[in-house]
Amino acid sequence: MTNDGPDVRPRPPFPPATRKPEPTEAQSKEARSYMWVFIALLLGMLLSSDLMLPWKLLPLMLGIAAVVVGIITLVKVIRFGLGAFMRIVVSMGLAATAFMTLGLAAQVALWPLTAKYETCMQSALTVQATEACTEDYLTFGGMLPQP
Known part of the structure; x- marks a missing residue:
């Protein structure tokens, strides 16, 4: 058989689409x-x-x-x-x-750092004190540079 172009024989039809059954x-x-x-x-x-x-x-x-x-x-x-x-x-x-x-x-x-932060926040009475606690916590106790 020679290759004269695309196959022109009819293809078998696709099987009918089956739907997923409804949940019981x-x-x-x-x-x-x-x-x-x-x-x-x-x-x-x-x-x-x-x-x-x-x-x-x-x-x-x-x-x-x-x-x-x-x-x-x-x-x-x-x-x-x-x-x-x-x-x-x-x-x-x-x-x-x-x-x-x-x-x-x-x-x-970060248990020790979290415990230090919670203790600091309990004793903080002013906005500046809470900001200092938060800054210390976010810089991992001064290990990271301040933004």
Whole structure:
């Protein structure tokens, strides 16, 4: 057979597009229950994030649990095909949770500096004193140059 140009034989038709089945009531209920647990963990982390050391470990643990439950929730929402709105809400909540959890982890990792900052802020009575505390904290106790 010679190569005289493109193949002109008809191609077989594409198979009919199959739609993903609608989620069952049990699947929707399961995904919603995970979402409520995720929201509760996120709110618990938000409300307890201003606690002093050593209680700052509590929102960190809540944040880690919220990230895990949020990932499970997002997988269930996508797998069950529960709609774009739930995907967006869970994704945005997961991003906020991850961001706050990293911030809390940094504060716990810098435990001595954070403890010094909290003690300084408790004893600060003027705006200048709070600014001095904040400046000292943001320059890691004078290790970084001042802006």
